[in-house]
């Protein structure tokens with residue numbers, strides 16, 4: 131199968147490219163070779179490569195900056211997704227899209243399921259929700275994967291930010307009153323590989339739809355930061371902070387441009403049942419990632 135994959139320099143795109151390439155013929159798009167804001171370029175690449183599946187993890191992901199440049203955000207996240215959905219529908223091929231917990235307002239008690247009502251509170255969240263809607267309307271052969279709190283050992287994300295701060299500071303403040311499920315980019319990539327193999331092999335029609343995709347269990351940013359420092363210490367990294375030296379703060383003490391969901395926990399049962407996938411506990415996954423063995 132020929133796969134067009136976007137955003138191969140991003141967290142998920144990078145690992146996905148690694149995982150898919152041994153099994154499939156992959157066109158790995160970058161901002162230069164497959165620019166989400168350049169419909170003409172995207173169309174030319176697709177017409178030339180003739181993919182049998184499109185996977186779109188690329189997105190404008192700077193959630194705070196997004197509040198200041200909504201036009202660009204909607205162009206990259208919504209208009210591009212709509213184009214990819216319409217184009218894939220014309221070619222009769224499936225589209226796998228990455229989406230986010232930011233489509234919810236975070237007010238629910240307990241984990242969000244796929245049928246809970248969206249109510250985005252930020253430009254980024256709105257752009258990703260409208261992308262979902264456009265995809266659902268344009269191409270029935272879609273798989274929308276909603277994930278949250280993505281981290282990896284490369285690039286700029288919560289894990290690498292905490293490691294950087296812990297190396298340089300004896301203490302720093304981390305938000306306690308937002309909860310979610312830390313999810314490694316490698317787990318997401320492995321899961322998308324499994325999904326891709328499945329839709330390549332069997333009757334796909336009952337597999338299309340929206341799925342939550344995160345690690346199991348939940349925690350706060352503060353506890354997640356403590357766990358990162360703990361495993362970094364175990365690994366022998368030289369740090370100025372300890373799990374005990376960092377300080378919990380409230381969201382209200384930590385001004386950001388974009389509003390963040392207080393509760394980002396997503397229920398993974400549908401994904402686990404449909405694709406026979408076991409979502410690992412976030413602590414076990416973090417330990418594995420910190421050991422650098424994946």
Ligand SMILES: NC(=O)c1ccc[n+]([C@@H]2O[C@H](COP(=O)([O-])OP(=O)(O)OC[C@H]3O[C@@H](n4cnc5c(N)ncnc54)[C@H](OP(=O)(O)O)[C@@H]3O)[C@@H](O)[C@H]2O)c1
Nearest residue numbers: 137139140141142161165166188189191228230277279280
């Ligand atoms: N990170 C999270 O916590 C999180 C949570 C929920 C959902 N998601 C979703 O998961 C997906 C992947 O997230 P991620 O963490 O892997 O993101 P990421 O590391 O920020 O990667 C995004 C990629 O998109 C590329 N990109 C941005 N604008 C582009 C454009 N105009 N044309 C082409 N490429 C463009 C970036 O290119 P450059 O490398 O050139 O900048 C980058 O490689 C996104 O759809 C995101 O909405 C992420």
